[in-house]
Amino acid sequence: MSSKQPNIVMIMTDQQRWDTLGSYGNEIIETVNLDALASEGTVFEHAYTPSPSCVPARASLLTGMDPWHTGILGMGAGQGPMETGFAHTLPGVLADAGYHTQGIGKMHFYPQRSLNGFHHTLLDESGRVEDRHFISDYRAWFDRNKSGPYDFVDHGIHWNSWMARPYHAPEYLHPTNWTVNESIAFIQRRDPRKPLFLKTSFARPHSPYDAPPVYFDLYERKRLPDPFVGDWAHIHDKPEDAVSPVAWRGVRKPEEIRRARAGYYGLIHHIDHQIGRLIQCLQREGLYENTMIAFLSDHGDMLGDHNLWRKTCAYEGSAHIPMIVKLPRSCGRTKARVTEPVTIQDVMPTILDIAGLDIPEALDGRSMAGLMQGTAAADWRKYVHGEHCACYSDEQEMHYLTDGRTKYIWFPRLHSEQLFDLESDPGECRDLANRPDERQRLLHWRRRLVDILAKRNAGLTDGADLVCQAGKPYIVSPHYEARVNACSSS
Template identity: 30%
Template sequence: MPDHPRKVLLISADQWRAECLSAIGHPVVKTPHLDALAAESVLFKRHYTTCAPCGPARTSLLTGLYLMNHRSGRNGTPLDARFTNLAYEVRKAGYDPTLFGYTDTSQDPRGRAPNDPALKTYEGVMPGFTVGLPFPDHMMPWIADLKAKGYRFNDRSDVYKPRQDVSLPADRGHSFLPTIFKAEDSETAFMADTVLKWLSVRQNQDWFVHCVFLRPHPPVIAPEPYNALYDPTDVSMPRRKATPEEEAAQHPHLKLWIDHFREHSSYDEHNPYNLVTMDELNLRQMRATYYAMITQVDDQIGRIIAHLKATGEYESTLIIFTCDHAEMGGDHYTWGKETYFDQSFHIPLIIRDPRRTSDNGRGRQIDLFTESVDIMPTILDWLGSDIPAQCDGRSLLPFLEGNAPVDWRDEVHYEVDFRYTPNLPGLDAETWLGLKPDDCYLTVIRDRRYKYVHFATLPPLFFDLTQDPDEMNNLAEQAEQAPILLRYAQKMLSWRMRHADRTLTNLHLGKQGVFDGRQRHLIS
């Protein structure tokens, strides 16, 4: 094995719940390839994204910044061009960072002409990346590939329609119906195929690949044979109260989303059912098909890892598997990722460090809290590169080497900006809740015992996770909880004070030139 491995593979899926790994004992879903990777890696069991949805979450992942600092809070909110990012930083180390997929980065409009195509989409690319395969929502490269193979359909709106020549068995729900395309021709296989072709001629080169799989993001439909992989009778029902009305009474923000999911095609295109009131069979089937999409991604990740092993590159490649955010999956009568519940934010993280110095860490499962903003500092630390002052996260390298970092966090934080966006016109919190745009914001602090949710203007929420792990009972209005709630509100304020933008804060100018106060402490 080389003394200085110089390859990085950052794999990201979309909308993958942390629990959905058989390596940590999920009772249904099977992920054998990620399980095998985890056995030689470090698996972080309490890993959280710091914001949702996709664009904001990937911005935090790739800039190391909390949402409160990068402020690109919606799919379509521009990212300030002043920030550096992972792609820019690894270029300094001699890489040409190559993206396969998408980052949903909305470009800074300042200095651009009004008709610049970059201002006509929220699906731009994080600056600094070379694009090996663009995969925005229109999916044109993949759709062109399908049509070249003889598939017949009109356009993107038809590609996920279920096959019409398959009869629905009595014990299966609607999402059992398979796609019109075969598994080997799916968007998931197309992504892996493209990455493998690119890798096939670069075995003797240093490279940095960011591979982004769309799945298990909706629509909830899978190709054969994955559509039949999991029996809905083996799938548990969502965690929720007896009725959607009882659930919605917890908070106006929750009611907002429950009402939204009553609308047709609000989440899952071509699904004929009301997602709030659908029957038990169809509900279980949707969750079973979601698991099937996960297993399909796992199979394609297995192909990429098998290639690295066959070429000998496995022993010189830092491999990271994670995702942007998670998925409600019907819990609390909601779907997607923009509520305040853990199911939207608790995500997987597996890191394999090939260096011999990390042999003591292999196979460990870390039960401490980690956050998506830790990924950029970890990669840069592994490369021996400087970690920018803007980064809110910390390097996970000590965990990989079998050590326990000093003064590690004992809580996680995440945020949601839910102001109106024309990219999601059916959900208008400003109108429905009578809020101003800057009022549409929530932030969460969560440790092992308690969870506090603060809204800019709406009432707060407070949960005792020991007694109420499913977050069913809001304790914020109980008088006896007031001292604890106050303590968590103060902890949240302290967190925000410590992490407010400090790009130049620790620099001091004097007779000796620029002095960096960070160098006096063992912090990143």
């Protein structure tokens, strides 16, 4: 391996919307470090998650494969945990090529101490305990270093709540600080004769919206964007659902929505400051120029848009993600912005491409290096496909297609469709699906989805049209069972 082999740092946030960075046009939030990174690299304007919830999106990131091929189509509805046994993982391929690999923060693996190709992990799994006796590294550290008789969840807000309040403990104990502290420690104690692969994976801005007070208060005082509320959003105005502190839909008071957004924005501002520490460490260690940095999120957060909260939706707040990539200086200058549609599966082949490594044939993603360097193939995909099984309710199971300009959504268990023109209506406030003058566009996009789903032979289409799934068993990908069985028998 060449001594010039690039270092690779992947920075991942959890549940961050695409429109919460200055480099994506947000003039209210302060993300100076990420905006500076964007100025040195490439902003992918139309990056989307293949499945807008944690486990399926992270499985696609880990493997470079579509959800159908990882076998994980969402969370709930018969979908298993991530498990192990993947033929290829990004950290595994890099480790085999001589990289020193480390994962810090949220991995969401199962079993929770699975390595999935990493040499080592240090975990912050929020409150998740899926293995007997599991205590995350962050929680153990918190308990050793706290300054009083309080717990890491004493703010009283659930991990999936729309509620918000300032962080209850000293800022140095916040998981965002811990994640960067441990990332810096790894950089300083790495094997200096090997290139490094570091995944720094924040557990925020995913709820609880508990930004440290200095950040929370800053955005409480600012005028924040109001949620988008479409002419169709009344379908999610469900008082019986809204009463829950972990509601996935329903109308909340304006002050509650504003407080949630203040906490969310504050968390992102806090993350940006900590990312600045990480970048400064790379610069001090003389690594920055020869380091590829990829920043992205697994999915977004509805934040009250269309009377919806949390994720799993095909709408922009949930499915459209930020993605910024800075290549090593030796790769030369790259395009400032890319408008072609990309997805999380493309990250693994891009990293392997830049590292000069072979890309396994099993990957569904494609290297974005050509898009960045202005040499992309003419056959780059015209649109991306995303999906999610039923999670909170059968009625929100969905498939979607988008090229960043048009969005088509199919709800299999309702057998209904939505169509949005994102260029004229980026907030998806006007559903065009039932407009006669948009009929041909609707049929065009429906045909595209039929062609994708026909390859699965799973009863979602008869080859000519989409087939209603109401009352039918939940679909489970055969690739999941095959992988888990192969792992168990090995």
